[in-house]
């Protein structure tokens with residue numbers, strides 16, 4: 001029996017509430033599909049920062065490197081600036097482990113109401129591939145004359161041919177694997193950003209030549225936002241820079257019902273280091289501690305992790321159970337209009353996993 005070694009970082013806020021739920025689903029399907037999961041929990045995050053001045057230990061990447069995957073909750077604490085929490089934990093892992101492809105599916109599940117009029121379950125099913133290691137989040141910049149009227153702030157986006165080409169190629173390969181609409185939509189802003197984004201467009205056109213079986217489309221990010229509302233059913237795979245991908249995926253989570261349903265995989269496709277799987281949402285301080293956080297995004301992120309590890313049957317068990325619970329509509333958290341709790345939704349998914357297994 002193979003056993004996967006998974007590092008679990010629940011992090012902050014609702015991260016600590018949804019991760020036990022997602023881990024319970026993981027354990028349940030592992031037992032049914034006949035493999036082991038050995039979990040090690042790391043208490044890193046904002047409490048760690050407040051106690052020790054660091055979000056995670058200095059040697060954290062060395063500690064994480066031997067694991068098969070990292071399962072992550074959320075970071076963010078109102079007592080600490082967001083750039084400190086993000087740059088102290090998530091971004092160093094994404095960059096340090098070369099997790100260059102951030103894959104975020106957007107699916108409108110049957111039983112879930114989209115805020116878009118007339119869209120029903122099954123109508124929306126696309127994936128956003130976000131560049132995850134450079135671009136606007138490269139942390140290159142500086143400032144002058146702080147707290148004076150002359151204060152200057154500069155931040156430089158960085159686009160390399162290597163980084164741009166590989167993530168676009170990943171998106172084309174994904175469109176082939178999905179084999180649905182066989183369409184890749186590139187999202188930029190090259191009318192205003194004539195260097196970096198026009199460069200991205202050129203690389204996109206060049207890579208597309210290697211994929212004559214895949215249709216292509218290029219949109220400006222403002223138009224893409226409009227089209228995600230007007231015609232979300234037309235998309236298949238979207239590929240965008242770090243910042244644009246980040247923004248588009250909150251929008252895609254909203255049109256498919258809730259951030260509480262949106263999973264995310266930060267992939268090192270070459271598998272030279274562990275990949276990281278997490279819900280798209282953050283630590284949600286507004287609902288943290290109330291026991292009403294939707295655990296389904298984290299569970300679906302767990303399914304993406306199992307799929308990446310090659311455990312497709314177990315991944316399918318989680319997804320099928322989540323679909324079943326949503327379609328049934330009896331255990332639903334408030335973000336989806338219900339009065340359920342993290343606990344009741346978790347129990348419903350766990351029961352469904354057993355029921356589906358016969």
Ligand SMILES: NC(=O)c1ccc[n+]([C@@H]2O[C@H](COP(=O)([O-])OP(=O)(O)OC[C@H]3O[C@@H](n4cnc5c(N)ncnc54)[C@H](O)[C@@H]3O)[C@@H](O)[C@H]2O)c1
Pocket residue numbers: 014018073074075076077078082090259260261278279280281282283284285286287292293294295297333335
């Ligand atoms: N990957 C991450 O860890 C990540 C991502 C985004 C934001 N953050 C951090 O999280 C903190 C809060 O940020 P925010 O409020 O902009 O974004 P958020 O995703 O935490 O919350 C946005 C809204 O969605 C709701 N929501 C989110 N997840 C939910 C869930 N599972 N169930 C029910 N409702 C849910 C919240 O209650 C809130 O109203 C900030 O510190 C931010 O930096 C972290």
